[in-house]
Amino acid sequence: MADAICIFNKESLRAPKKSPLLPRLVFVTFAMICGVYICSICIKQISTQGTAKFLNIRIFQEPCNTSGIEQWELPYVHYPKPETFDREECACNPVRYFAILSMQRSGSGWFETLLNSHINVSSNGEIFGSKERRANISAIVKVLDKVYNLDWFSSASKNECNAAVGFKWMLNQGVLEHHKGIVDYFNENGVHAIFLFRRNLLRRMVSVMANSYDKSKRLLNGTHKSHVHSSEEAKVLATYKPTINTTTLLAELKHVDDRAIRAINYFKTTRHIVVYYEDVVGNNTKLKEVQDFLRLPYRELTSRQVKIHTSPLSEHIDNWDEIEQVLKGTSYESFLQSDYQM
Ligand SMILES: *[C@@H]1O[C@H](CO)[C@@H](O)[C@H](O)[C@H]1NC(C)=O
Ligand SMILES: *[C@@H]1O[C@H](CO)[C@@H](O)[C@H](O)[C@H]1NC(C)=O
Numbered sequence: 001m002a003d004a005i006c007i008f009n010k011e012s013l014r015a016p017k018k019s020p021l022l023p024r025l026v027f028v029t030f031a032m033i034c035g036v037y038i039c040s041i042c043i044k045q046i047s048t049q050g051t052a053k054f055l056n057i058r059i060f061q062e063p064c065n066t067s068g069i070e071q072w073e074l075p076y077v078h079y080p081k082p083e084t085f086d087r088e089e090c091a092c093n094p095v096r097y098f099a100i101l102s103m104q105r106s107g108s109g110w111f112e113t114l115l116n117s118h119i120n121v122s123s124n125g126e127i128f129g130s131k132e133r134r135a136n137i138s139a140i141v142k143v144l145d146k147v148y149n150l151d152w153f154s155s156a157s158k159n160e161c162n163a164a165v166g167f168k169w170m171l172n173q174g175v176l177e178h179h180k181g182i183v184d185y186f187n188e189n190g191v192h193a194i195f196l197f198r199r200n201l202l203r204r205m206v207s208v209m210a211n212s213y214d215k216s217k218r219l220l221n222g223t224h225k226s227h228v229h230s231s232e233e234a235k236v237l238a239t240y241k242p243t244i245n246t247t248t249l250l251a252e253l254k255h256v257d258d259r260a261i262r263a264i265n266y267f268k269t270t271r272h273i274v275v276y277y278e279d280v281v282g283n284n285t286k287l288k289e290v291q292d293f294l295r296l297p298y299r300e301l302t303s304r305q306v307k308i309h310t311s312p313l314s315e316h317i318d319n320w321d322e323i324e325q326v327l328k329g330t331s332y333e334s335f336l337q338s339d340y341q342m
């Protein structure tokens with residue numbers, strides 16, 4: 001249809017060669033208006049698809065309606081515009097940023113699988129395990145920007161309808177070293193810090209030693225596993241009973257304890273929560289608190305991971321009697337008692 005009009009227009013432009021001035025002017029003006037109108041129709045017909053996309057982008061870039069969000073929360077609410085995909089119908093679903101700050105063998109792997117069982121959560125694993133990514137604060141910020149813009153891909157990525165995105169970060173992976181720059185970033189970008197620590201650092205020590213033993217001995221049919229999914233596998237890994245050095249024990253426990261305290265202190269200006277592994281085991285209330293903290297719609301969280309060391313500690317440490325002697329009367333005495341039931 002537009003083509004027909006376009007041809008008609010061209011012919012009529014050629015027709016009036018010797019008309020008087022006034023009608024000529026009127027005609028030219030008319031032709032111009034006609035031309036603009038026709039052109040607009042032509043463009044519309046050439047690409048309805050293009051027009052749709054154009055409209056979409058306009059909707060996308062309109063600020064999202066935040067009237068349902070409390071004032072204090074606004075700095076923690078984000079509407080990322082990923083470069084790698086389109087959030088589509090969830091473009092205006094608010095997204096919270098988080099980081100699980102923890103230490104090796106503190107249950108963070110298990111905790112992360114629990115979070116990832118939530119349909120709206122992507123926790124992308126230990127992304128700062130790579131030294132290059134944490135070489136300096138600008139390298140760290142670059143990675144953080146990518147993760148929080150939803151452009152980081154891992155098996156946990158859930159794309160469009162994310163309500164919380166994050167990863168886990170061990171304190172010895174640049175967190176303490178670059179704490180100042182990281183705290184600034186967290187405050188500027190409204191990142192939630194979730195500290196996950198173990199209360200019983202002696203149990204953690206057993207887990208660290210057993211894991212490092214398994215790294216060299218590969219107890220499970222020649223493969224090393226840090227986390228297991230069956231009680232049979234757990235039993236095999238728990239057969240190893242480490243001997244703990246009594247000379248260095250107290251200093252080591254204190255060293256680990258101090259790092260946790262230092263980390264919490266550094267991040268005290270950020271919005272944060274401190275979660276103890278022991279409180280999450282066998283009690284869903286803590287997981288509910290974590291979901292509240294991230295303002296997630298509440299869900300039952302599940303994990304297939306199985307705990308490795310389930311017996312009283314006395315059965316997991318070879319030189320138990322010595323360890324008992326060393327810890328009695330110290331502030332770490334409570335580590336000797338069984339602190340939770342499975
Ligand atoms: C935002 O949403 C609220 C309801 O949640 C509605 O009353 C209000 O009109 C909306 N504002 C705009 C600008 O769309
Ligand atoms: C930061 O580290 C990255 C990766 O190792 C390196 O390419 C970059 O030059 C470093 N930047 C500064 C400012 O040191």
Ligand SMILES: *[C@@H]1O[C@H](CO)[C@@H](O)[C@H](O)[C@H]1NC(C)=O
Pocket residue numbers: 090093094119120161162163297
């Ligand atoms: C969670 O994900 C579901 C399914 O993708 C989506 O329908 C829902 O809007 C999301 N909820 C939030 C709070 O983003």
Ligand SMILES: *[C@@H]1O[C@H](CO)[C@@H](O)[C@H](O)[C@H]1NC(C)=O
Pocket residue numbers: 219220221232233236
């Ligand atoms: C080792 O492999 C055998 C045969 O593939 C299997 O039956 C057994 O369950 C495995 N054991 C462990 C501890 O994974």
Ligand SMILES: *[C@@H]1O[C@H](CO)[C@@H](O)[C@H](O)[C@H]1NC(C)=O
Pocket residue numbers: 245246247248
């Ligand atoms: C305990 O650690 C100290 C200091 O590292 C070391 O000198 C000592 O030999 C260790 N003791 C045992 C029994 O391994």
Ligand SMILES: *[C@@H]1O[C@H](CO)[C@@H](O)[C@H](O)[C@H]1NC(C)=O
Pocket residue numbers: 283284285286
């Ligand atoms: C779970 O933890 C909450 C506090 O976080 C406590 O009040 C409650 O008694 C605990 N429930 C069980 C079954 O231990």
